[in-house]
Every structure is written in structure tokens, then in C-alpha cells.
Amino acid sequence: LRAPSRVMAFVRVKPTAHFAQDMIRLGADNKSIDIYIQKNPRGGVVNNSQTDWSFKLDGVLHNTSQEMVYDTVAKDLVCKALQGYNGTIMCYGQTGAGKTYTMTGAASEYRNRGIIPRAIQQVFKSAATFLNILVTVRISYLEIYNEALFDLLAPALGRGCKDSQLCVMDGPQGVYVKGLSIHPVSHEEEALHLLFEGETNRVIGEHSLNKNSSRSHCIFTMYLECRSRDYTNHKCLKSKITLIDLAGSERLSKTGSEGQVRVEAAYINKSLSFLEQLIIALADPKREHMPFRQSKLTHVLKDSLGKGCHCPQLLQSWTGQVLSSAFTRESCNGLERAPVSVSAFRPLLSKQQAFEVFKKEAGQEIHRIFRDNKRILIAKKKASHSVAQRLNSLKEEVETTKEALEAQKKKRRQEGEEGKGQVIIDENEFSLIVKLKELKEEHRAGFSELKDLKAEIQYCQHLVDKCRKRLISEFEIWYNENYRLPKDVKKALEPGGNIRPGMIPINRVMSLDEDEQDKFEQVQEKVLPDCPGSVSFYRARMRTDQKVTPGRVPGWIGMEGTFRIIQTRAETPPTIPGCSRPCPTWAEQIHPERAGNVHLEKAPETPQSPSRP
Numbered sequence: 001l002r003a004p005s006r007v008m009a010f011v012r013v014k015p016t017a018h019f020a021q022d023m024i025r026l027g028a029d030n031k032s033i034d035i036y037i038q039k040n041p042r043g044g045v046v047n048n049s050q051t052d053w054s055f056k057l058d059g060v061l062h063n064t065s066q067e068m069v070y071d072t073v074a075k076d077l078v079c080k081a082l083q084g085y086n087g088t089i090m091c092y093g094q095t096g097a098g099k100t101y102t103m104t105g106a107a108s109e110y111r112n113r114g115i116i117p118r119a120i121q122q123v124f125k126s127a128a129t130f131l132n133i134l135v136t137v138r139i140s141y142l143e144i145y146n147e148a149l150f151d152l153l154a155p156a157l158g159r160g161c162k163d164s165q166l167c168v169m170d171g172p173q174g175v176y177v178k179g180l181s182i183h184p185v186s187h188e189e190e191a192l193h194l195l196f197e198g199e200t201n202r203v204i205g206e207h208s209l210n211k212n213s214s215r216s217h218c219i220f221t222m223y224l225e226c227r228s229r230d231y232t233n234h235k236c237l238k239s240k241i242t243l244i245d246l247a248g249s250e251r252l253s254k255t256g257s258e259g260q261v262r263v264e265a266a267y268i269n270k271s272l273s274f275l276e277q278l279i280i281a282l283a284d285p286k287r288e289h290m291p292f293r294q295s296k297l298t299h300v301l302k303d304s305l306g307k308g309c310h311c312p313q314l315l316q317s318w319t320g321q322v323l324s325s326a327f328t329r330e331s332c333n334g335l336e337r338a339p340v341s342v343s344a345f346r347p348l349l350s351k352q353q354a355f356e357v358f359k360k361e362a363g364q365e366i367h368r369i370f371r372d373n374k375r376i377l378i379a380k381k382k383a384s385h386s387v388a389q390r391l392n393s394l395k396e397e398v399e400t401t402k403e404a405l406e407a408q409k410k411k412r413r414q415e416g417e418e419g420k421g422q423v424i425i426d427e428n429e430f431s432l433i434v435k436l437k438e439l440k441e442e443h444r445a446g447f448s449e450l451k452d453l454k455a456e457i458q459y460c461q462h463l464v465d466k467c468r469k470r471l472i473s474e475f476e477i478w479y480n481e482n483y484r485l486p487k488d489v490k491k492a493l494e495p496g497g498n499i500r501p502g503m504i505p506i507n508r509v510m511s512l513d514e515d516e517q518d519k520f521e522q523v524q525e526k527v528l529p530d531c532p533g534s535v536s537f538y539r540a541r542m543r544t545d546q547k548v549t550p551g552r553v554p555g556w557i558g559m560e561g562t563f564r565i566i567q568t569r570a571e572t573p574p575t576i577p578g579c580s581r582p583c584p585t586w587a588e589q590i591h592p593e594r595a596g597n598v599h600l601e602k603a604p605e606t607p608q609s610p611s612r613p
């Protein structure tokens, strides 16, 4: 498969109260930007500083919603990824320009979710509509901080430790990060939970331009595999979506930034400059050597930017004053896509076909009970229907008999039989009275029969519903065990494994506190009528928040922010064997003023091996 190889570049303008309209002009077609900067009067007599720039783009996103940004920049790319094309989106811009807002979005609001949660949603929504294609999704989340790699999804104790540092390797299949965990995910909520969990592990710091400034480059990757469910087609299309939130570029003043901030800024600027050089080199058809190895970022992105690859979309974000032209359309042309690998895969059944097999094999007994109950239910419903019909005609007959009897009585009264002290009724009237009595009795009996039948129907319906649910849930488990579960879970399900067959794997069971459950249900009630799609988002948020809720860990208290668990005065931070630093989650603090009664420990200086706060 080959895709159009052009890189697209968009600029998103962060909304500000005072847009610098005297310096920045947006083209009427929304595809160009002109910048005018007045010459510095102190520049001297010969002042060659450039004052005007013009940029051609694929789009300028000014006053644009998150949804519109996604539709413009990412929707088609994700669609293509599901057809086997790799896709990369990276967001570049000055500190505080809105890169994280664009890529991840507002933490607590579904409406303002960014490109990554929307891409996750699109992948799972589309996968659910594919009848004959099974899509498997795996996720990794990598952070590059001060030229060191960290796995944002690794267990807390392993993250940030010198021994667990990852490294970029060139393998036969391309570049990969040795030691980076890749997580299989089977539904949207699980993927969102990983994203949110990874977010809480990112390095952030306070910056004059952004209170929660990301001090690292973060690369969220979704690895997709699309397989035909058809027996005869054993192909597997592999692709990946790489979503990159680059650390914010900034101007380093000689006096302003200090210590750690200055070191971080130097690393960030250097790596962004190498990225710029690489992209310019890639666009030059005469260049033979591509400088991938100049930085960890460019090395890791070799497959996502380099020859044989994809169509990165660059989302440049700026605050209205600074604009870099590193990634213009022209400079990025000429990139190519990698051929998508096609590998053998065992035969698969469509879900419908699998259900037929299940009914004949593992689900035979429950299916038989379901069928029997359904047969009884249908028979009871038929009986009830005919009793109801009989009752209706009885009722009609009662009415006509009553009318006939009334007419007979009237006739008798008119003939003057009354008044003689004795009521004499003729044979006709007598037979009508007897008939009416019999009809009423029959009606009463029929009515009670109908009542009994209705109760039986209700009971049978309940049994049928229960059987149906059981049949479906057992089928889902059987199907997942046989067709979807990753190898390690399948192993755990085998006899002697730590999950009993028939049980729902524990990681799928959500256990919420009652309060949290209530809170969640309230949120659901509020948002569900408008957007049922938000359920996974809020559930995943709840799961992430629940994990880091203050007070959950005895002896430790939590705080808002990147590092939630911090050390109390009374205790010493745990250390990891072979690691000179305390576990990074026992945060060397970034927001000391928010820490309350906690003891904040400063990180030991380790200049040789970079480490993250």
C-alpha cells in the first residue's frame, strides 16, 4: 500500500484577549499567514534583521473547537490507519501555546478532549462497525526527558530508575525502543485509562508562560492490526498512529531561567533544533545521509518520519508572537510511506459464525435450555391469546343476551302481567336468564385462566431473558478466550491458571466505591442524553482518579498535579534496589506551595545519567 506522501502543516492559534493583529495577518483563504515585525531601532545603521515572513499552510485553525481541529487534522489520518497506512501527528510550539490542550485536551471535560482521546474513540468505534475485520489495538506511551527515555505506562517503581532506562535500537523491522511496554487494549475505556494514567506520570514544571508546562516530549502510539475474519484470508494489515506532544520551545534568557529549568530548556531547544534539521534534510532529494541519530527524539521517530514512511501532520501552535517556519509544507515534501507488512494469521470466524459454532459446542446446554424455555413461552403466549379471544366473544355474547333479556322483560311488562302480584316468566325469558348465568360463569373462569397464563408468561419471559443473557455472556467469554485475549490471559484461563473459566477476568471488573459510583452515575445522567459516547471517557477518568485519590495509601497523602503521592514528614521514601534515586513518584516537588504538611525532598544531582523529577 502506498499513500500520498505529502506532509500537511496546520497552525492553531490560541485564543487570546488581544490578538496581535498589527503583526499577524491571516490569509482570507485560511491557508497563509503573514508576519510583520518592526525593525529594532537599536539595530544600527546597517540593520539587516528580517522583518517580514510569509507562510503557506494547509490550514489555519483560528478560534477553532477541539472537534473542528480533530476533523481537520486527524480524522482522515485515523481512517487511513485503519486501512493499513501509518500516520503521525506532531504538535510543535512555544511553551504555553496549547500543544497539550490540542493533543490530550482538558482533563475533566469530554467536550474539550483532544486529538488522542478522539483518535482512540474513532479507532474503537470504527472497529465495532467492521463486520469482517477484526482490529486489535496495542498502546505505548514514551517520554523523552533531558535526552533520556521513560515508559509512562511502566509500573511506578520501575519508572524513572537508572536501571530501567530504555534505549532506541535499530532492528530488522525498523527502529524500536528496547524495554518499552506495549499494552493490548480491547476497548476504548481501557485505552483512555492508559492515556490518563500516562499523563499523570509526565514531567511537568511551573513556567512563567504555563503553570503546568510539559518539560518533555511525549509519544503516544497506537499499533493497529487488521485481520480478516474470513477463513480463507490469512492476511494481517499492520499500521500505527503516532501522536506526539513535543516539549515547548522557548527563548533562553541569560539571566531568567535557572538550574533545572535551564537544563531542561537547553535539552528541549537542542532536540527541537535537531528535529528541524532532520525534517529539512528529509525534504532535500539530494541528501544521502539523514541525521537521525543526533537526538533520542529523531532516532525514535525514524520510522515515523524517515524514508519509507508516512504522512506526518504537523500542528504548529503559537501564542501570537512567535512563529517558527521549520515545518513548512515545502520543507516536508518528498517523504514516502512504508509498505505495510502482510503476515500469516490463523483462520478466523466472523462473530456470527463463531456464535453458530458456540451454540453447537461449548454453549450447547445453555442454548438447549434457552430454546426449550422459549418454546414454552411461545406456547403460553398462544394459549393466552386464544383465551383472550374467547373472552372477547363471551363478552359480546353476554351483552347480546342481556339485551335480549331486557327486551323480553319489557315485552312482559307491556302485556300487563305485572300488577297481578305474581311475576310469570315464559320459557324464552327463562332460557335467556340461564344462558346469561352460564356465560358469566364461563367468562369468570376464562378470566381467571387468563390471569394464571399471564403470570406464567411473565415467569417464562424472565427465564428466557435470563437464559439469553447467560448465552450471550458465555459466548462473549468463550469468544474472547478463543479469538481475542492476549496470550498471557489465555494462559491464565487454562486449567490450573489463576483465572477460573467462566469468570470475567478481574481487570475487566470495575470496582468503584459507593460514593464514586454515585458520582459517576450523576455524571452519566447529566451527559448521557446528549452524548452517550462520553461514558468511556468519564469511566476512564474515574479509574485514573481513583488510583491516585488522596488518602488511599495509608501513611501517604495525595495532591493534585503530576505526582500525586508525596512523602509525609514521618516516613522515608522507598528506594529501588540498584537505583540511587528515590522512586520518582515520591515527587521531588514541582509545586511546593501545594504540598501542605509534607516534607519535600530535593533530587540528588546526577549529571552523568539524566533522570526525571
Ligand SMILES: Nc1ncnc2c1ncn2[C@@H]1O[C@H](COP(=O)(O)OP(=O)(O)OP(=O)(O)O)[C@@H](O)[C@H]1O
Pocket (backbone or CB within 6 Å): 013, 014, 015, 093, 094, 095, 096, 097, 098, 099, 100, 101, 102, 207, 210, 212, 213, 214, 215, 246, 247, 248, 249
Ligand atoms: N485553544 C485553547 N482554548 C482554551 N484554552 C487553551 C487553548 N489552548 C491552550 N489553552 C490553555 O492554555 C494553557 C496552556 O496550554 P498547554 O498546557 O496545552 O500548553 P503547551 O503548549 O502544552 O505548553 P508547554 O509546552 O509548556 O507544555 C492551559 O491552561 C490550556 O488549558
